[in-house]
Amino acid sequence: MIRQWLASLWIWVLGGIMLAAVIHLLAVMSVPDFTTDDAFSRAARFGPDARFNVLPDVKPGAEPLPMLDPHMAHATCRFSLDRGPVRMDAEIPSTFWSFSLFDQRGETTYSFNDRTSGEGTLAMLVLTPAQLSILRENPPADLERLIVIETPHERTVALLRAFVPDAAHAKPIREALAAAKCVQNPLTADAGI
Amino acid sequence: MALADAAPRRFSPFALLPARKRRAPARPREDIAREALERLSGKGPSTGPLGMVGKILVTVSIALVGGIGSAYLAVDRGRLFNAVTLGQWTAYPSAGTPDADPYSAATLARTGQVPLGAGEGLVFFGDTDSQGNALTGACDYRITGETPPARLWTLTATDTSGRLIANSAGRTSLDSRALLRNTDGSFSVAVSRYARPGNWLPLGEAGRVVFVLRLYDTPLTTGTGLADLSMPEIIRGDCR
Numbered sequence: 188m189i190r191q192w193l194a195s196l197w198i199w200v201l202g203g204i205m206l207a208a209v210i211h212l213l214a215v216m217s218v219p220d221f222t223t224d225d226a227f228s229r230a231a232r233f234g235p236d237a238r239f240n241v242l243p244d245v246k247p248g249a250e251p252l253p254m255l256d257p258h259m260a261h262a263t264c265r266f267s268l269d270r271g272p273v274r275m276d277a278e279i280p281s282t283f284w285s286f287s288l289f290d291q292r293g294e295t296t297y298s299f300n301d302r303t304s305g306e307g308t309l310a311m312l313v314l315t316p317a318q319l320s321i322l323r324e325n326p327p328a329d330l331e332r333l334i335v336i337e338t339p340h341e342r343t344v345a346l347l348r349a350f351v352p353d354a355a356h357a358k359p360i361r362e363a364l365a366a367a368k369c370v371q372n373p374l375t376a377d378a379g380i
Numbered sequence: 381m382a383l384a385d386a387a388p389r390r391f392s393p394f395a396l397l398p399a400r401k402r403r404a405p406a407r408p409r410e411d412i413a414r415e416a417l418e419r420l421s422g423k424g425p426s427t428g429p430l431g432m433v434g435k436i437l438v439t440v441s442i443a444l445v446g447g448i449g450s451a452y453l454a455v456d457r458g459r460l461f462n463a464v465t466l467g468q469w470t471a472y473p474s475a476g477t478p479d480a481d482p483y484s485a486a487t488l489a490r491t492g493q494v495p496l497g498a499g500e501g502l503v504f505f506g507d508t509d510s511q512g513n514a515l516t517g518a519c520d521y522r523i524t525g526e527t528p529p530a531r532l533w534t535l536t537a538t539d540t541s542g543r544l545i546a547n548s549a550g551r552t553s554l555d556s557r558a559l560l561r562n563t564d565g566s567f568s569v570a571v572s573r574y575a576r577p578g579n580w581l582p583l584g585e586a587g588r589v590v591f592v593l594r595l596y597d598t599p600l601t602t603g604t605g606l607a608d609l610s611m612p613e614i615i616r617g618d619c620r
Contacts, residue, residue: 192431192434192435195435196435196438199435199436199438199439200438200439200442202439203438203439203440203441203442203443203446204442204443204446206439206440206442206443206447207442207443207444207445207446207447207450208447209443209447210443210444210446210447210448210451211446211447211448211450211451211454212451212482213447214447214448214451214452215451215454215455215482215483215486216482216486218451218455218485218486218489218490219485219486219488219489222489222490222492224490224492225489225490225492226492226493226494228492229492245544246544246552247543247544247545247546247547247552247584248543248544248546250543250544252492252493252494253491253492253493253541253542253543254491254493254494254495254503254538254542254592255494256534256536256553256594257536257544257552257553258534258536258553258555259534282532282557283531283532283596283597285496285497285499285500285501285596285597286500287494287496287497287499287500289476289494289497292485292489293476293485293488293489293492293493293494294476294477294478294480294485294488295476295477295494295495295497295498296478297497297499298496298497298498298499298500299497299499299500300499300500300501300531300596300597302531302597303499303597346494348500350532350555350596352555352557352558353558
């Protein structure tokens, strides 16, 4: 009886292994949408949404986000575009800085550095395709200066990295990061546009 | 007798188990043969509903344990795909982009890291020396040569999880601006726990070590390709 049961088990084991492969793929594919400790969630710890928060120094044992460069000062602005478009302005007195936007899955949707920015300052408007069509009817005065990013990813984090050559330069660079503006609904919030 | 044993022996490794009951029943050979034939043709007395439940349980447990377990291992400690290797250095240019494979995307989301975007730069990881040995915190290293073109680069030592290692010098990185170079533009960096003359990257107490070379504003990410580039060599020095 037992031997007979065991003898016909192999097809079920085979089926189990095939099912395991399917579950493996589904599990791996669903991880980015279900993790709670991703960069997007962690960015909420640095301060309120829709403004630039300067991250603490990257030091051993106290890294604000994993794999950040200890030679850089960082600031993040987390926002959700369903509350309106976001405008960002920054002027950073560093010999190198870079900027990236990443979505909830941690994927970089847009990135550039101070040299590819044009004027060496950050002036950016992030909006959804629907908001872009509204903007076209009522454009801000300095639209030519702005980098306009149209993205379908509503929940986004902006990350500014600024090179700190030595301790003497750390203070002005961190102050510039703290003064960087990240404003939701710039047209209605009267943020100087 | 041979016919009776044929079915299990052909299909199952369990048939190799010692057959304890073989000698016990003194049944006519015809009965045994008929039973075997019925079993083979699928008409014989089944093992009942309990047997079926057992089989389904086996299938489901293999599927769940195997599927979720292997997914966890792949995401937790899997190396990212689409690696580009130059000498002892490896980069993952597609990490953090929509082109990344599902394993890289899952690893990235789980660890919460934010890789450099293509417009920012490219990160290279070095975890072996020029002899192919794994890097350890017990050895001194010398990183010499030149880097691919970049406006700025920084060099850091981390553990295998990418965490910085505390050291007595209180400095965990070295940058290209403050670097001393030879007249031909090449450089040599001493990596050691103890202070070294010239370019020194302090190392802390750690087991396995990974060197992280971040190239900022480099043409590598914007389409010049990654072939035929000279990367610095990692040479092992004294070990203690």
